[in-house]
Amino acid sequence: GQPLGVLDGIPVAVKDNFNTAGIETTCASNMLKGYISPYNATVVQKLLDQGAVLLGKTNLDEFAMGSGSTDGVFGPVRNPWSYSRQYKEKNPPKSHSENEDSEWVITGGSSGGSAAAVSSFTCFAALGSDTGGSTRNPAAHCGVVGLKPTYGLISRHGLIPLVNSMDVPGILTRCVDDAAVVLGLLAGHDPKDSTTIQDTFKPFELPDSIDIRKLCIGIPKEYQVPGLSSEIQALWSEVAELFKDAGAKVIEVSLPHTPYSIVCYHVLCTAEVASNMARFDGLEYGHRADMKQSTESMYAATRREGFNDVVRGRILAGNYFLLKENYENYFVKAQKVRRLIANDFVKVFGSAVDILLTPTTLSDAAPYVEFIKEDNRTRSAQDDILTQAANMAGLPAISVPAALSKRGLPLGLQFIGRSFQEKQLLSVAKWFEKQVKFPVIQLEDMKRHDCSVFQHQKSVSSL
């Protein structure tokens, strides 16, 4: 017969906060354990219509709240690179008695399961979501491509929301060409999502070469944050030089309101969370506590049992910010600051800068035992700092694997583009990908009978 589409027969994975008809959709929360969704998210439907094979739902931080994929009800996600030869060579166990397993590193989050699935060759592409960096962060830590599209380009219908005004479905693939293919299949107006733009989307193929000399790359100085590791710092400068040497114009730019974005995000995010989680009351679906005294007591028990501390903390904070006496000072203020942050980008992109180049994360992936020494809120505030502003402004951004760290773990760099200019963004990303030739993960116990299978050059569309 005829292939259904480009993805016919291609295995894909979907983050467990997307609705999949007839398949459990949990958001890694007790609240939705056992919840069988009756419908497919639009993006899931589009993949299935193309003939993609859904291998499974991937693990995440509960309700996508977190930057490590460590706080879900099914436990933490392990970064496949923890088991790579590259990492093991640089981190030999200190003694034979030491548990070999204690040095494994996190994937980053919250779409850690999706990133791990792509990274470990279990599928060709995976869907994640990105609200503050949740697709780009794990992409960087797992050595895969993570694309955050422009807000309004891809339908959110069926994506269980974290922050409705910032969420986007994210795309995780092994190479930039694959990301472009998947984007082409998913983008476009959805009548079921009133926040998608009406314009017809034209899928594109990425050119094999572009004229770098026509490009102006901006290096935002505010992204030079204190916690940035020297490795990433050096890599960033190196790559800036790379572009310069190739003939691009590379200039320093300023996005002055960047330092406020984390605080602003916390107010707006928690407020929306408080609102979005109000529907989980045990009445219509999901977990219901065995409490029959009164409706109120049933609500309270259900929500205490169903949500983890992170979710409950955000709900409480969000409700506080939405109180009548606080609304102006917090919510409205944050919206105004958000406008300023977005305007920073408008100004910079209006001044002939085409693409911004920044790091994606502060460092390579931390060992799990180190990561959990700080709480979710602290970690999120630290880790979102480089990715969050793009969500504030609704801009497209992509993390591309750039090099391995001293510890043998992936380091990614981020490109941020103009609204709805994914073609330009991905073209630049593809050019960059070709220059760096990021090494393939060498997972032990994998029979390497055919080297060519693992080469990045081979993309989904050429199979």
Add this chain to the structure above:
Amino acid sequence: LATWVPVVGLEIHAQINSNSKLFSGSQVQFAAPPNSLVSFFDASLPGTLPVLNRRCVEAAVMTGLALNCSINKKSLFDRKHYFYADLPAGYQITQQRVPIAVNGNLSYSLCIDNKMSQMVTKTVRIKQIQLEQDSGKSLHDDARSQTLVDLNRAGVGLMEVVMEPDMCCGEEAAAAVRELQLILQTLGSSQAIMAEGQLRVDANVSVHHPGEPYGVRTEVKNINSVRFLAKAVDYEIRRQIEELENGGTILNETRAFDSKLGCTISMRDKEGKQDYRFMPEPNLPPLILYDAKSLPANMNHQQVVNIDWIRERLPDLPSVKRAKLVELYGILPEHSFTLLNEDGLAEYFENVIKHTQMKPKKVIGWILNDLLSYLKEHALAVKDSPVSSFLLADLLNLLERREISSSAAKQVFEELWKGEGKTPLEIVKEKQLELLRDQEELEQICQAVIDRQEDEVGVGTFG
């Protein structure tokens, strides 16, 4: 005795007459089996998004225009949060910041001292009209200590019409609501039948001394008819006056009207003031409406809502219809009110006029005195009248041509009411009700009567 000035404002919720709900495609239908008209969105399943129903917007614009409001070309949607079993999402989508229409007015008429001949026109200001979702229904089963929730009504479109406190008593409130009902029914934007919950009225009542600031107001709910509205308002005014004259105070509370007892009762289940934590609805962009001036050249009226297009197609409002009836037929203003007050009566009247030679000023008497009183006595609607307008016209023609006397006509009418299918002429012949005009025939009858009398009494003494 000090005089008191009562102040009455109204909050009216009118269910929009549309095929589907405000933000989802499920059907709108009265008295359907429980939970049979509930879409995934209505049940607040995670990941579902609202999609605005165009017909509901048009209904609100029509209503706003009919009430002389300014239509806001840009209006916004907000979330109003509270937990209740019949509100699945934990919030209602409404328009709190910028509603669709503002600053209108409604004129209504009252009879002074119950004399129909003395009608006075009053005006009440319309503060605003906003679009919002209806909630589901909860049925409390105290016997089994449970609440049954039916979500059929959840998400149905409502227009909330806020009337400023320009009214002073139950009669005014009732007259204003009655006029609003007629307008809504004429527009078709709502069927506005209070008994079916399509029109719900809450009254805000307070009293104060002239020249002093307004008193504390109470909100009166659970009013199921226009008649009960007048009763509830008047009771509450009396209650407040009595309370204050006895040295008491009025609490700013919600009270329920008990129609059996004819009084208002405090609803003490609300502890303190609710903070609804209003937040903009992030899934709905601002609602943009156009008029002839602002309509972009390449858009046709099917793609957008055009205020001028709607305005041009508004039907004659009740006030215009009444004026036309008075002008066309020379009837009294109070007659026109009665004609419009009964569903179908004006059409009935006009049809009789069409088919009879009798002057409208005489026809109206038959309509309002005879037909209407029979209908009321048998609790029938005009459309169920056993006497059709054609039959009545036939009867009136007999009268007009002096073929029968007016007392005979009333007899025929009574006979027609039995609905046995006979025509007026048939009844007249049957009962020998013809007016005699033949002199000779008359003399013969008189002679016969006299002869009969002589037989009975003996010697006649007629001179």
